[in-house]
Amino acid sequence: MGLLSVLRRLKNSPEQEVRILLLGLDNAGKTCILKQLASEDISHITPTQGFNIKSVQSQGFKLNVWDIGGQRKIRPYWRNYFENTDLLIYVIDSSDRKRFDETAQELAELLDEEKLNMVPLLIFANKQDLMTAATAAEIAESLNLHTIRDRIWQIQPCSALTAEGVQVHTHTHTETHTHKYIHT
Structure with missing residues (x-):
C-alpha cells in the first residue's frame, strides 16, 4: 500500500516522471516525510517558509516532490503550484485533533480546485x-x-519520524532545491 501503489495505478509504465504536490497544515510533518522519501537525515528540520523541491528516483519512477509550507500566510500561494500535478499528497498531524476541522476545510478547498480535478x-x-x-x-x-467520488484516494497511517508507512525504498540520486517566499 502507500505511495508506490498509488504511483503504479497512476502510471502504466515505470521510467516516468511524476510531479507530486506535498501539502498540509504547518507542523504536519511534510518536510520530514520528504526527507524520509529521499533517505535523508531528519534530525534537523525547520518549518518550511517557502518550498522545497526534491527529485527522487524510486522503483523506476522519478518523483519530483514539491513540499510547500503550510503556515496560514503561505497557504494562499499553494494554488501557484497546482499546474501539471500528477499526485496530491496531503499530510495530517494525527495527534493534533484540535486542528482536524481546519485541515478538513483546507483539504476540501484543494479538492474543489479546478487544476487539481x-x-x-x-x-x-x-x-x-x-x-x-x-x-x-x-x-x-x-x-x-x-464522499470523494471524483478521484482515486487512499489514506496511509505513517510516522515520518520512524519512516513506518512512508518509505518507498528509493535509490540512485536525489536533487534538492529550497526556496523562500519573498513578500513584496
Whole structure:
C-alpha cells in the first residue's frame, strides 16, 4: 500500500516522471516525510517558509516532490503550484485533533480546485507513533473521505519520524532545491 501503489495505478509504465504536490497544515510533518522519501537525515528540520523541491528516483519512477509550507500566510500561494500535478499528497498531524476541522476545510478547498480535478489523493495520517494519534479510520471519517467520488484516494497511517508507512525504498540520486517566499 502507500505511495508506490498509488504511483503504479497512476502510471502504466515505470521510467516516468511524476510531479507530486506535498501539502498540509504547518507542523504536519511534510518536510520530514520528504526527507524520509529521499533517505535523508531528519534530525534537523525547520518549518518550511517557502518550498522545497526534491527529485527522487524510486522503483523506476522519478518523483519530483514539491513540499510547500503550510503556515496560514503561505497557504494562499499553494494554488501557484497546482499546474501539471500528477499526485496530491496531503499530510495530517494525527495527534493534533484540535486542528482536524481546519485541515478538513483546507483539504476540501484543494479538492474543489479546478487544476487539481481528478488528481489522485494520498493522505498521510502522520505521527502514528504518538499515543494521542487518531487512527487512519478516524481521520477518514473526520475528513468525510467516503464522499470523494471524483478521484482515486487512499489514506496511509505513517510516522515520518520512524519512516513506518512512508518509505518507498528509493535509490540512485536525489536533487534538492529550497526556496523562500519573498513578500513584496
